[in-house]
Amino acid sequence: MHKKLFFVSIFSLLVWLATSRAQAFSSADSLAQLVNEAWQIIDTTYYDTTFHGANWKSLRQKYLSEHYHSKAHAYAAINEMLAQLEQPATRLLTSEEFAAFLQEVTGQPHDGLGLLELLSVDLDERTKQLVVVSPVFNSPAARAGLWPHDRLTHIEEAATAEMSLKDAMKRLRKPAGQEVKLTITRENQEKHFALRSEALTPTASALYTAVKFEQGRKIGYLALRMFLQNSSAELREALIKLVQKKVQGFILDLRHNPGGSMASCLQIVGAFLGELPIGKISSRGVISVLAGQGEKLTNLPVVVLVNEGTASAAELLAAALQSHQRAILVGARTFGKGLVHGFQQLSDGAMLMVTIGKLQTLSGEEILREGITPEVAIDMPPSLTETVASTNDKQYLEAVKILARRIAPAGDRK
Known part of the structure; x- marks a missing residue:
């Protein structure tokens, strides 16, 4: 049987559930077993039970009737099967390719251009x-x-x-x-x-916080640039410290945030909403509800900044705060990444990435391709070379105006 290393990825929202050790495979029977494992994983977990029109049962007969003479031959057969789905995210990764992917998306130090697989490109x-x-x-x-x-x-x-x-x-x-x-x-x-x-070292710049004095208001500014495994703990700690400093409201900057850890996302949502339902996942005809996790930490008003680079977990967070009218969104329509993925490990250590669902907002609207539309649209080039949260940042300045109007009189603050 194939062993499993599951994560759920809402286009890169990651939740790790188990690990396993690779085994050595070389015989024809073992190589055919790899092909069969891959077929079974798709058959039982792929989100589209029509398999994009492919006759999935007959494909099993076709590929299991072949005699495999090398692992490369078996991998080629698996890739041919997956190509029938016309779903590019559903693919096979060798153990080496998966290690490189994991190193990037979990924020570990690595050499690169800043174009992380799935997250950034x-x-x-x-x-x-x-x-x-x-x-x-x-x-x-x-x-x-x-x-x-x-x-x-x-x-x-x-x-x-x-x-x-x-x-x-x-x-x-x-x-x-x-x-x-x-x-x-x-x-x-x-x-x-x-x-x-x-x-x-992505972890070094994943969260930036500051106290800003704007329009006579004391504002807590939080720029969350990725959802890493430790991001929820860091942001929750930052929220507590900013509340202790008597800030009057928050600007949560999710611009250019491509996504990341699902566990962190749900815990960050919980800091603003508590354990309320925040979205849905549609898979194989079944709708599952996602909910915030952890204690609600503040009732202070929130404005969220989003733009074309806000994707995946960041879209889920923005949509959740918008759905519950907990925050006003300012900026530009988000990227629109909303497929849910899982990894399962084959017996030789290779990883099969499978599309297992679609992400929806709390009202049932799909995020894929549609994105999240902010209440207040402010046109601004989505450049990371410009100074953010400054007098040149039109989206930030509009967020300040809106937050200043939302801040309650001193006696009503919580």
Whole structure:
């Protein structure tokens, strides 16, 4: 039987449930077993029970009738099966590829450009083009000026039109000091970038907090740039300290936040809402309800900043606060990443990534492709090279105005 390493990813919302140890496989029977394991995982967990029109039962007969002479041969068969689903996120990762992916999305130190797999760069569900979601804050990609929704057309001289995300990541992951040339299209204009890989530590810049004095108000500013495993504890601690400093309200900045840990997301939602329902997951005809976790820490007014780089877990958080009228959203419509993924480990240690559901808002609207629309739209280029939360930041300034109006008289604060 296949062993499981599950996580649930709302386009990169991660929840780890178990681990297992790889086994050695070389015989024809063992290689056929790998193919069968992959087929069974899709058959029992893939979110679309029509399998995009593929005759999934007959595919099993076809591929199990073959004689496999190498692991590469078995992997090729698995990839052929998965291609029938036309769902690029559902794919096979070797143990080495999965290790690199895990190192990035959990915020561990690594060499790179700031274009993390699934979080910062992904395949568009409709066009199958490589697209930038949002670069890691203060990374080479961010400083160079890559924006959300930039279409990545070339990596060095290689065109990406028929390139899988797995192949693209092999070309984007380089040791520190090596240069990578990228070509993108933005609003039908071609742009060229030369990025140099460097040592990155995403945890160092995942959360920034400050007390700001604006329009006669004392405001707690929290910029959450990724959802890492420790982000919920850090943000909850920051909230408590800001309340102790007698702030009168909060601006929660989720701009350029591509997502991350689902557990952290639910706990952060809980800090503002408590254990209320916040969204839904639709999978194989079943609707599951997500709820905030942990104690509610504040009743102070909140304004949330969002933009085109707000994705995945950040969209879930923004939608939850909006649905319960706990916060007013300011900025631009969010990215629109709303598929739910799981990983299961095959017997040889390879990982099968499977799309297992779709994320919905509390009212049942899908986030995928639609995103979350803020109540107050403020047009502003989604650049990470500009100074945020400053006099040049139009979205921030509008958030300050709205929060100042929402702040209650001193005697009514909680």
